[in-house]
Amino acid sequence: MSLLELHHVSKNFGSYQALDNVSFSVEPGRIVGLIGPNGAGKSTAMRAITGLMSYSDGEIIFDDERIRFAKNKSLARMGNLIEYPAIYPNFTARDHMTYYAMDAKDHADIDELMKITGIDGEKFGKRKAKKFSLGMKQRLGIAIALIRNPKFVVLDEPMNGLDPQSVRDIRALIRSLADKGVAFLISSHLLDELQRLADDVVIINKGKVLRREKMVDFLAEGKTQVKVQTNDNDKMLAAAKAAGWDASMGDDRVLIAVQGDVTAQKVLKLATDEGLEVTDIQTGQGNLEDHLLSVLSTDATRA
Numbered sequence: 275m276s277l278l279e280l281h282h283v284s285k286n287f288g289s290y291q292a293l294d295n296v297s298f299s300v301e302p303g304r305i306v307g308l309i310g311p312n313g314a315g316k317s318t319a320m321r322a323i324t325g326l327m328s329y330s331d332g333e334i335i336f337d338d339e340r341i342r343f344a345k346n347k348s349l350a351r352m353g354n355l356i357e358y359p360a361i362y363p364n365f366t367a368r369d370h371m372t373y374y375a376m377d378a379k380d381h382a383d384i385d386e387l388m389k390i391t392g393i394d395g396e397k398f399g400k401r402k403a404k405k406f407s408l409g410m411k412q413r414l415g416i417a418i419a420l421i422r423n424p425k426f427v428v429l430d431e432p433m434n435g436l437d438p439q440s441v442r443d444i445r446a447l448i449r450s451l452a453d454k455g456v457a458f459l460i461s462s463h464l465l466d467e468l469q470r471l472a473d474d475v476v477i478i479n480k481g482k483v484l485r486r487e488k489m490v491d492f493l494a495e496g497k498t499q500v501k502v503q504t505n506d507n508d509k510m511l512a513a514a515k516a517a518g519w520d521a522s523m524g525d526d527r528v529l530i531a532v533q534g535d536v537t538a539q540k541v542l543k544l545a546t547d548e549g550l551e552v553t554d555i556q557t558g559q560g561n562l563e564d565h566l567l568s569v570l571s572t573d574a575t576r577a
């Protein structure tokens with residue numbers, strides 16, 4: 275039995291459909307990455323799951339209870355950090371911990387959680403939250419999400435504003451909690467980070483789920499690609515597509531799937547024939563970002 279299940283969930287804002295028949299599940303102890311471009315519906319899905327927003331159709335079941343807007347006993351077993359953490363400017367980090375632990379049947383050891391999330395010690399202990407940096411607020415938000423020993427935690431862009439050491443600390447914390455059975459649903463535009471952290475991936479685009487699979491399977495399915503950078507990548511992409519190749523635009527280079535007669539030499543020859551200057555060319559397995567872009571570009575072609 276899954277801990278969280280979304281069955282055919284839809285959400286409309288007026289005539290705009292932000293979620294369209296969304297179904298996926300999250301198992302205990304799994305870290306699930308929710309990824310997709312801006313406006314795909316990630317925050318909307320997370321808000322519906324945490325009872326912060328109503329949904330129009332379908333159902334969301336958490337821990338055997340149907341999630342409804344703003345009235346769920348089960349939400350006490352769910353932690354979340356969505357957009358801005360609920361921080362009180364005149365509270366210190368410890369005040370927040372004490373406040374959010376109040377009335378909880380079960381809560382984490384406050385000192386230990388403050389230590390792990392790096393909001394303890396001389397520097398932060400006595401400082402009021404209004405004087406916190408963005409990264410500090412983010413760490414406090416993560417600590418708040420974890421204070422009630424949740425079974426399931428929803429984190430929207432948790433690594434926002436964190437320095438590399440904090441990113442590493444938070445990653446280790448999430449992994450150790452998942453090893454103890456806590457499930458996570460995490461959205462992030464930091465795809466390298468998510469690739470390292472997530473066990474499963476849900477890809478959402480224009481409110482629809484395009485993929486739901488294990489991260490390793492998704493990455494393995496990513497084709498070997500020739501990644502070519504030229505002085506005119508748009509022209510390179512058009513030429514590759516005209517040649518009938520499976521090509522998409524990466525961050526700063528064109529990605530061409532190695533299949534049939536496509537090789538790096540052929541790509542180089544095509545670029546030269548087009549009068550393009552090749553500044554870099556490599557062959558390799560796509561990473562999460564490459565494969566995501568390729569899945570999104572296939573989806574756009576279908577639409």
Ligand SMILES: Nc1ncnc2c1ncn2[C@@H]1O[C@H](COP(=O)(O)OP(=O)(O)OP(=O)(O)O)[C@@H](O)[C@H]1O
Nearest residue numbers: 287290291292310311312313314315316317318319
């Ligand atoms: N309260 C609202 N009223 C009207 N439209 C909304 C509202 N909230 C979100 N939307 C629209 O729904 C779509 C999905 O938004 P959402 O914030 O869920 O996307 P997202 O995947 O989280 O994007 P991002 O990566 O930019 O945060 C967007 O087109 C957005 O403009």
